[in-house]
Amino acid sequence: MLTVKNLHASVGEKEILRGINLEVHPGEVHAIMGPNGSGKSTLASVLAGRGTFTVTGGEILYKGRDIRNLTPEERSWAGIFLGFQYPIEIPGVSNVNFIKAAVTEHRKQKGLPELSAAQFLKLMKEKMAIVEMDSSFSGRAVNVGFSGGEKKRNEIFQMAMLEPDLAILDETDSGLDVDALRIVATGVNRMRRPDNATVVITHYQRLLDYIVPDFIHVLYKGQIIHTAGKELALEIEEKGYDWLINK
Amino acid sequence: MAEVIRYDFGAGAPQTVLQGFEKTPAAGRFALTLAPGAAATVYVLQDEPSVARLDAEYEVTLAEGASLQMIFVALSGAQISNRVRIALQGPHAECRLGGLYLPSGDQQMSFNVRLSHDVPECYSSQLFKGILRDRAQSRFDGLIYVAPDAQKTEAYQANHNLLLSTEARAEARPQLEIYADDVKCSHGATVGRLNEDELFYLRSRGITAEEAARLQQMAFVGEVLEMVSDSALRDSLTARVLTRL
Secondary structure (H helix, E strand, O other), rough: EEEEEEEEEEEEEEEEEEEEEEOOOOEEEEEEOOOOOOOOHHHHHHHHOOOOEEEEEEEEEOOOEEEEOOHHHHHHOOHHHHHHOOOOOEEEEHHHHHHHHHHHHHHHHHHOOOOHHHHHHHHHHHHHOOOOOOOHHOEEEEOOOOOHHHHHHHHHHHHHHOOOEEEEEEEOOOOOOOOHHHHHHHHHHHHHOOEEEEEEOOOOOOOHHOOOEEEEEEEEOOEEEEEOOOOOOHHHHOOOOOHHHHH | OOOOEEEEEOOOOOOEEEEOOOOOOOOOEEEEEOOOOEEEEEEEEEEEEOOOOEEEEEEEEEOOOOOEEEEEEEOOOOOEEEEEEEEOOOOOOOHHHHEEOOOOOOOOEEEEEEEEOOOOOOOOEEEEEEEEOOOOOOEEEEEEEOOOOOEEEEEEEEEEEEEEEOEEEEEEEEOOOOOEOOEEEEEEEEEOOOHHHHHHHHHHOOHHHHHHHHHHHHHHHHHHHHHHHHHHHHHHHHHHHHOOO
């Protein structure tokens, strides 16, 4: 599904990713952990096509196709979804208009007709239920005045609406209390299929109790320095990252 | 000088005036008088061929307890200039001003507003928003004047501009001239560009860059359009605005 080969990326003169290699197959869940400033969020942004970062070397192959020159919307149409660490507030644009514009464009790209208002509302209701969001959220401006937990639930709701093949969830657990964490994680798990994949970026082991990864990668100074199975999370929880960095 | 067209609003049911719709003029000299307790809403639509030059002048007085809402929607015209003089002359008079301007090409649009609180306990608000593209220019001069004995005045003014090209130019000159000491007044002005974080967020969900920019612009002007209480009129103005974004 995703093959990242020797990926280098910079912001301005500063190199942040310094040779990332990653292979994600359909059906897998990968976790990327690492100390602050190791490049985790940069990796997520680069995969989603954020213009702030320049890819200076390497390849990103998604479903066998090099996506380095695709725009963010083209990557979205191809089935890539980024769950934001800090979801953006958009005053004046309602959640329903926002997601409707997104779904309509996705359908257009697939050659499907626009959903009727009734069909769309039914779909929205169904997907909002996955993250226990009530209908009052649809009329509110995107993320404006949402609590931390509500913002993250809104991310997973959008993911449910767009049904991506590759979801990259950037610190989806940050700012969540235990209940919100459970709701978000359950939502993500319900969307798992043998033909899609999830990359979870996190600081903490606790999210991985709910979303159980097949692989855990440790990112440090822009490189993956260690890869292991799910048991690594507990080891990191106990011993921190130093033993891996100093290895 | 052009002849002055007068509107006298008496107390009673609220009245609505549409300027610049179908056959009514969008420019000229107008004198509006609101008697005690009168309520009026005035909409001014300026949507002319891009060679037209428009000059509009409004002299407005409000007596005790009168209430006026006035909304300008300037969509097109080579040179549009609006000069607005409003005097709140009786206690508890209220005036809400809204303005939207969307110049493109080489168009120039300007608003020169003087809102004067002559007596105590009046309220005024001003919200002017502009989106400028190409080589367009705009200018907002807004003065709130509060007379020495106009205590308990509430007066607010905001002017926000969005530049969509590097050659567009918006000038904002908000001014307060306050001679009373027990007042609530504020003013603010900004000139900015489309928010890049919002744009990336929208695009990451599959919304094209073009559509994302339209959504952002609609959100920007929405605050002014929401002031239009008549829903049919609001929808028709929104549709006209959309064709310009």
